[in-house]
Amino acid sequence: MGAIIPSPFLFILLVILIIPWVVESVHSLHPHKNNASDEQALLAFRTAIKYDQENSFVTWAPNISFCKWKGVTCSVRRQRVSSLSLTGVGLVGTISPFLGNLSFLSILDLSNNNLDGHVPNQLHSLSRLRYLHLHKNRLEGSIPPTLSACHNLMDLNIWDNHLTGNIPPDFGFLFNLNSIQLSRNNLTGIIPNSLGNISSLNYLDLSENKLEGHIPQEMGRLSLLNLVDLGGNRLTGEIPSSLSNCTNLEALALTDNHLSGEIPGEFCSKNTLLKQLYLAGNRLSGEIPATLLIVHNSKYSAWRTTS
Template identity: 35%
Template sequence: MVQSYIAYLAFATVSNITIDQSALLALEAQISYDPKNVLTNSWSSGTSVCNWFGITCDSRHLRVTALNLSYMNIVGTIPPHVGNLSFLVSLSIENNSFHGSLPNELSRLYRLQHLSVGFNNFSGEIPSRMGLLSKLQNLSLNSNNFTRGIPPSLSNISTLEIIDLTYNKLSGSIPSSIFNISTLQGIYLRKNKLSGTMPFINTSSLRVIDLYSNKLSGELPEDMFSHLPSLQRLDLSFNQFYGELPSTLFKCKKLQYLSLWSNNFTGRVPQEIGNLTMLTKLFLGSNDFEGTIPPTLFNCKHLQILSFSANRFTGSVPSEIENLTMLTALDLNSNNFGGMFSSLEVFSHLRNFIICFEC
């Protein structure tokens, strides 16, 4: 009986690895250009799958757990057979020329934690069934040609930490449910065609919100930043937001990078901006801010880049600016500042350059 059981295990192992081998050979068959002949030379049925280039197997089950073909300059499509790699934990094929759509069968990879297909030529919709990848932590579909909307089903993945959909052609609104994923640390949606208003965010683990260059509009909800104690980077540049800045923004005391460039924000910059003492880069240019520069800003002694250009600021530039000893770039162009700077020595500590201080 013992011998029979051992024979059964050996047969099951061979049978399962055969499934993985068949899936990988189906992928190889869809590769139309392999300039380094890596797959041609390595992926052979005469050798163990676990010895193939780009393949990692686990020692216990002898199943394929990782597939990494990044930076190979290969051209091809992804066949549905890849969904048979049931032990796959990591799939990375970034920086190639894969095209076509992502097959729905990828949703069968229920152990998958890392999916990176950035810098390819994929098109079509992001499959809604991707929301079935219940263990996924990192979703990187950046720099492709995905269209239509962001599937709300992604919010079903309670383990997601990074969502990177930058540089695509996504449209429609941002599903508010995505911001309820309790593990989410970074959401990167820059350079798409997303529209609508800013959803309420209730994810205390969130560190990065990057919505640069979309078509988002409306006022920012007053309580939008009430539950973001970990936020370090906020980029809302090149959208169509308007209204005054919500006071809760200045509760994000870990914020290091804040860019609201090229929107339609109005009103004064609140004195509470001085609470953001970790700021290193602040871009408020090309809005409709008015009033004077709040002196509390100079509590932010880590500032390296400061841009207030193309607004309606008035008054004089506070001499306390000389306290920003780490400042390397300053842009105050196209405002209504009055008077002259008392001395260029105020700016003598700018180590690299001044973008413009003629106002």
């Protein structure tokens, strides 16, 4: 017969087994204690804001779980910050680099405020980030090339700021991107050929910058492209015939550049979904292709050119 464990020893064994479960349960009920790094990152962000027009931070109090603070959303299971969305609330200040510590963040939307300073390099640590919306602020400096480490990024919207420098070529490694919107900045340099590697891309807006060079032939690889706006730059060369491979294209705007040559005939015949075509303000020559005069499923088309 086996030895019988005395009841005191049995009680101690049960306590040892139960304590870890109790501790985990208590932590799950008090996420602000279990996830101190998230709370500290949010408080550092709050400190970098000089003015809060709509008093959005009233709920950001120590006696309230940070998961219930305005603009903050937490994951259900882990109770970690998954979204920080404070759009159009009149924030004045800078974007704290400590936001890079929100390791579970998938949505960062600080658009339509009055934020200045740089886009923090530390955002590259957000490996789960899917939506980065910083448009309609006063951000300056260059776009951090390190953002290419955010491999899950789907939307990159930093339009209508004061950004300078080049479009990082490493963005071509963001294979999950659906949308790149960088218009209304002061970006210079060329359109990287590597953007042609983003096969998931369907929206590309680089308009109203100071981009130079040719439109990359590699853009013809982007078969899912739905809208392309490269207007208001300093682009030269011809319209790439490879764009005829973008058979899902519905809108193409190349206005107010320095493009030359003829309108590719194959582009006009293959892009049967095209509804809007803007080519005005260039140096195009030759005849308007006959296929342009046949408008496929179109509500509106514009194909004016100026010399």
